[in-house]
Amino acid sequence: MANIRDLRQRITSVGNIQKITRAMEMVATTKLRRFQEGAVAAKPYAEELERLARGLGGAAASDPDAAGDAAGLFRPGDPSAPAGILFIGSTRGLCGAYNSNVQRQLESGMKGLPQGSKLFVIGKKAMEHAGRMGHDVAAYFEDFDPEKTRFADAAGISKAVVTAFLEEGLSGMFLCGTRFLSMVRYQPYFESFLPIVPSEGELLSEPLLEPSGPELLERLVPSYLETRVFHGLLEAITSEYASRRFAMKNATDAAGDMKKEITRTYNRARQQKITSEITEIVSGAEAL
């Protein structure tokens, strides 16, 4: 039977841990709400822009004379060339399975890609993973703070990735991150980012363009890609906090259970001690 004083000490320390995890849970809940608002609000804009870019892209991609960077982003690269992946993980830990889930998604996605594919990494934990697995890292956006995602940051990252795609002859660019579905659902994904796949079928039938097609694409396409990265980053940080909230809630609950368990043992030990003391006193009194 464990020592009573030890038990008392353990109850206190488990209680302290519980207080900490509960505080962390509350912080995560508040932050989650804030990020969630941003991510949800950005969604219609991102979707509309995507529809527009892919809808218009059909015409641009089928025009062989189309010059300029924007048109190049619709053209698939050499399929045997290495690809690039923009890999979004977290910078902070204590967020449950968030990182291992997205890492698993990355590994399974990379299996289908040619050797020598490069990573563009966001988040310290993601970088650590890349180092562990020995992946080729082309860029690590170290200064970027996911907690303060600004559109300008996303634009910079998008630009870096696009430049790499155009200049290094990559076969494609992928986006690996986590999609935020609801407070309790977030799902890692691995999807194609570049080249842009024009939407089929419901193409805009001969739209009136103002100004001309190439000029419009030259502005539309970067906007679309930047917005997509921006939205991806927002969803990632929102998912991270959803995951952290969940992990902290579990930790708090587990600490509660543990405390109950130890308290029970403690009470039993205490009771036993009292009983044996009484027995001693009574037998002592009888001996007199």
Add this chain to the structure above:
Amino acid sequence: MTDSSFTLRVVCPQEILLEAEVESARFPGEDGALGVLAHHTTMVALTESGLLRARTSQGENLEFVVHSGFAEMRDNVLTVLTQAAENVESIDLDRARKAAERAQERLHSSESNLDLVRARAALRRALMREMLARK
């Protein structure tokens, strides 16, 4: 929906600012203002900083400041996608003026890593807001 009206949506990254039935709309295109009536042919245009005006089916006038972005008309829905937009009535003149001053300063400072294009765009936006709010 009457036959002479169409849906106008103003969407920016922060929110869907407006979704309304309107009779006509005018927005700042790259080469001057463009007007749209119901059943306009499918069209995609660039927008610049300026005033988006629309007249609702109830005869109400709507005014928004929009900035660089895209406008798409199709299936009788005009979608204006813009980085930033706001209702003219809600513009804070003081804030607009301060933003304009800040932008001026940034342009005149000799910061080496200054993003000239971005700073100019910021200045243009700020001036536009100030001008419209003052009306």
